[in-house]
Amino acid sequence: MNHLLGVKELSAQKIRAILKEAFYFKNLVQKKDPSLQTLLANHVVANVFFEPSTRTRVSFEIAAKKLGASVINVLQESSSIVKGETIFDTLLNLEAMGVDLFIMRHSEAGMPHYLSRYLKTPIINAGDGAHEHPTQALLDLMTIVEYHKNLKGLKVVILGDILHSRVARSNIFCLTKLGVKITLCSLPTLIPKGFSDLDLSISYDLKSAIADADVIMVLRLQKERHEQNDIPSMKEYVKYFQLNETLSFPKKALIMHPGPVNRNVEMSDKLYNHSQSVVLSQVRNGLPMRMALISIFLRNEFLAR
Amino acid sequence: MKTLIKNIHILNPHQKPFLGSLLIENDKIKKIFKGDSRRSLYSAKAGYWNGKDFDKVIEGKGLHCFPGFIDLHCHLREPGFEDCETIESGSRAAAAGGFTTICCMPNTNPVNDHPQVTRLLQQKIKNSSVIKVFPIGAISEGLEGKRLAQIGLCVDEGIIAISDDGKCISSTSFMAKALAYSRQFDIPVVVHAEDPSLVYEYGIHTGRRASLLGLKGSPALAEEVIVARDIVLAERLKARLHIAHVTSWQSVEYIKHAKERGVKVTAEVCPHHLLLTEKATEDFNTLAKVAPPLRSEKHRAALRHALKTDVIDCIATDHAPWSEKYKDLPFVEAACGIAGFETAFSLSYELVQEGVLSLPKLISKLTVEPAKIFGLPKPEIKENSAADLVLVNLEQKYKIDTKNFLSKSKNTPFEGKSVKGKVKYTFCNGQLVYSDQ
Numbered sequence: 001m002n003h004l005l006g007v008k009e010l011s012a013q014k015i016r017a018i019l020k021e022a023f024y025f026k027n028l029v030q031k032k033d034p035s036l037q038t039l040l041a042n043h044v045v046a047n048v049f050f051e052p053s054t055r056t057r058v059s060f061e062i063a064a065k066k067l068g069a070s071v072i073n074v075l076q077e078s079s080s081i082v083k084g085e086t087i088f089d090t091l092l093n094l095e096a097m098g099v100d101l102f103i104m105r106h107s108e109a110g111m112p113h114y115l116s117r118y119l120k121t122p123i124i125n126a127g128d129g130a131h132e133h134p135t136q137a138l139l140d141l142m143t144i145v146e147y148h149k150n151l152k153g154l155k156v157v158i159l160g161d162i163l164h165s166r167v168a169r170s171n172i173f174c175l176t177k178l179g180v181k182i183t184l185c186s187l188p189t190l191i192p193k194g195f196s197d198l199d200l201s202i203s204y205d206l207k208s209a210i211a212d213a214d215v216i217m218v219l220r221l222q223k224e225r226h227e228q229n230d231i232p233s234m235k236e237y238v239k240y241f242q243l244n245e246t247l248s249f250p251k252k253a254l255i256m257h258p259g260p261v262n263r264n265v266e267m268s269d270k271l272y273n274h275s276q277s278v279v280l281s282q283v284r285n286g287l288p289m290r291m292a293l294i295s296i297f298l299r300n301e302f303l304a305r
Numbered sequence: 306m307k308t309l310i311k312n313i314h315i316l317n318p319h320q321k322p323f324l325g326s327l328l329i330e331n332d333k334i335k336k337i338f339k340g341d342s343r344r345s346l347y348s349a350k351a352g353y354w355n356g357k358d359f360d361k362v363i364e365g366k367g368l369h370c371f372p373g374f375i376d377l378h379c380h381l382r383e384p385g386f387e388d389c390e391t392i393e394s395g396s397r398a399a400a401a402g403g404f405t406t407i408c409c410m411p412n413t414n415p416v417n418d419h420p421q422v423t424r425l426l427q428q429k430i431k432n433s434s435v436i437k438v439f440p441i442g443a444i445s446e447g448l449e450g451k452r453l454a455q456i457g458l459c460v461d462e463g464i465i466a467i468s469d470d471g472k473c474i475s476s477t478s479f480m481a482k483a484l485a486y487s488r489q490f491d492i493p494v495v496v497h498a499e500d501p502s503l504v505y506e507y508g509i510h511t512g513r514r515a516s517l518l519g520l521k522g523s524p525a526l527a528e529e530v531i532v533a534r535d536i537v538l539a540e541r542l543k544a545r546l547h548i549a550h551v552t553s554w555q556s557v558e559y560i561k562h563a564k565e566r567g568v569k570v571t572a573e574v575c576p577h578h579l580l581l582t583e584k585a586t587e588d589f590n591t592l593a594k595v596a597p598p599l600r601s602e603k604h605r606a607a608l609r610h611a612l613k614t615d616v617i618d619c620i621a622t623d624h625a626p627w628s629e630k631y632k633d634l635p636f637v638e639a640a641c642g643i644a645g646f647e648t649a650f651s652l653s654y655e656l657v658q659e660g661v662l663s664l665p666k667l668i669s670k671l672t673v674e675p676a677k678i679f680g681l682p683k684p685e686i687k688e689n690s691a692a693d694l695v696l697v698n699l700e701q702k703y704k705i706d707t708k709n710f711l712s713k714s715k716n717t718p719f720e721g722k723s724v725k726g727k728v729k730y731t732f733c734n735g736q737l738v739y740s741d742q
């Protein structure tokens with residue numbers, strides 16, 4: 001692996017190896033293994049973020065620091081789009097200064113793919129537009145596996161603004177490769193064109209979609225969707241597509257959300273704190289998953305046996 | 306200046322090919338000798354067989370000779386974007402593709418929306434082009450779709466049609482005015498049909514592949530609504546409408562029905578839309594980023610069928626050269642367009658090899674059909690007509706290699722593709738303007 005640009009490029013075998021590595025790191029973290037502290041000493045990781053995201057950036061930063069790497073943050077989290085050429089120059093300079101790994105977030109789909117063609121330093125994509133967010137999908141997978149050992153035939157419902165969601169895409173790539181049955185549930189205006197050709201089901205009815213779900217993955221709904229006429233109002237969306245306690249779903253079903261959640265929009269507060277909600281497990285698993293990935297790229301080897 | 310071309314297969318559109326030799330004198334085809342050159346030249350007036358009587362003799366054994374190709378749609382980038390192409394480099398690239406007449410779009414800087422710009426262009430064409438170039442004028446001032454350009458005055462300076470190509474006129478009332486006004490000069494109005502309000506990102510088809518890349522793209526619908534609208538307008542206003550680069554099967558249906566009703570509508574298709582699908586844009590390949598975009602197999606198949614059944618009249622390149630500065634960028638930021646002159650024939654010839662078109666039909670789509678649409682003289686290989694000719698080796702296989710491009714820009718998704726049918730010589734007005742060495 002030269003870069004981690006997306007889950008699309010990963011084989012099922014590679015995904016399983018990464019998963020194993022992440023659990024290996026989770027175990028070391030729980031044991032407070034002292035060897036972690038020096039594993040990546042003398043390595044420099046650069047967080048290059050052109051879109052605001054404190055959570056993801058901090059998760060990567062803590063992961064790198066726990067392995068003894070130093071972290072620098074290059075943040076231009078403004079509303080104006082930073083063009084590819086400018087970013088290219090920035091990264092070339094950082095590469096020349098000895099950065100060993102880039103963690104990159106940008107609002108434009110394909111930005112890390114463009115840069116990866118010219119950089120020798122590996123890039124981990126921390127989200128590009130509505131395209132991919134591979135580390136999120138991998139940590140989601142880790143969370144699912146902790147509750148459902150057998151992925152084959154598992155029914156995962158992805159609910160909400162699929163059109164604008166990189167989390168949805170990476171999860172579709174990831175879970176499909178492992179034999180999971182996916183149902184996309186949303187309004188017609190929020191389902192991407194052509195997704196009906198994929199190996200998954202599409203439902204416009206929340207009640208029936210979640211009735212036999214093993215996992216319900218709720219996506220964040222951004223406020224702009226109303227202005228873009230994808231939905232008439234938040235109120236209307238909430239009425240038809242909010243996941244809340246009035247709905248019935250199986251007792252074993254996991255409720256997931258990639259965060260940050262819009263409280264009482266895509267899911268009710270009650271469900272966020274529900275016993276079946278694993279939202280905080282997802283956040284917790286972000287750490288060992290990102291430690292594993294950073295280690296894989298900087299050491300060029302898998303440690304788990 | 307006398308040139309003799311011996312033993313070529315001469316093919317005029319809608320006629321049977323025959324073996325013969327051609328004598329070009331100055332800018333005209335002076336004489337056509339039918340049959341094997343040794344017989345025909347001996348039996349002709351004394352002296353013709355004597356090589357010394359000619360300034361140049363080309364042994365054309367195994368070559369086909371067609372009237373020079375005509376391209377209704379190209380971008381020569383001058384003035385304003387000379388780092389991508391100039392009239393000189395563009396005309397040489399076109400000649401290398403077998404074209405002897407090309408029509409250039411007005412989206413230069415400044416835009417060709419004013420007689421002074423047209424005059425300047427004509428001057429540059431006269432000084433630096435190796436083939437015939439006809440400028441197309443803008444419909445609207447600055448291609449803004451708001452105020453009419455100086456259409457009549459530009460016609461006086463030699464524009465052959467009007468278009469806001471690259472941009473789509475979104476105002477229906479403005480389009481109605483433009484079509485009505487065009488009748489005064491009986492010129493075709495060429496439309497780039499792509500309703501901007503339906504486009505999220507230009508250059509990639511709205512569909513599964515774009516969706517998987519996290520892009521919303523440009524849907525076929527954006528083309529269809531404009532094609533339908535402009536047909537309705539042209540029908541009512543009795544104007545000449547030419548639909549540029551058709552890409553959608555539904556557009557084809559609208560055009561077909563309009564033609565059946567007698568609407569003065571014509572249409573063109575580009576080689577890349579006939580050969581490629583959205584698959585080419587996978588992995589954010591900016592070389593396959595083109596507007597309107599490469600679409601699905603269903604659309605592609607419909608375009609081929611429409612060309613075969615004459616719903617689509619002709620092939621045009623939409624030669625859109627861009628230097629690396631515009632193409633070597635993240636997908637969303639890269640420019641739309643494919644440099645098409647130098648690959649157009651070999652790519653289109655695949656349709657003959659696949660049995661979609663006969664060879665004479667393909668040649669008519671590159672010569673007489675486009676000539677009709679823009680009212681150009683009928684391209685024909687006959688005595689005393691202009692010596693605009695292309696000689697092609699239909700059997701020669703080669704790999705498309707942009708290193709050999711005469712265009713200043715190398716932006717093509719066809720690099721490395723194995724094709725058949727190589728342009729060997731191009732004559733324009735009797736001058737050898739390209740030879741494949």
Ligand SMILES: [Zn+2]
Binds near residue numbers: 470471472549550
């Ligand atoms: Zn166009």
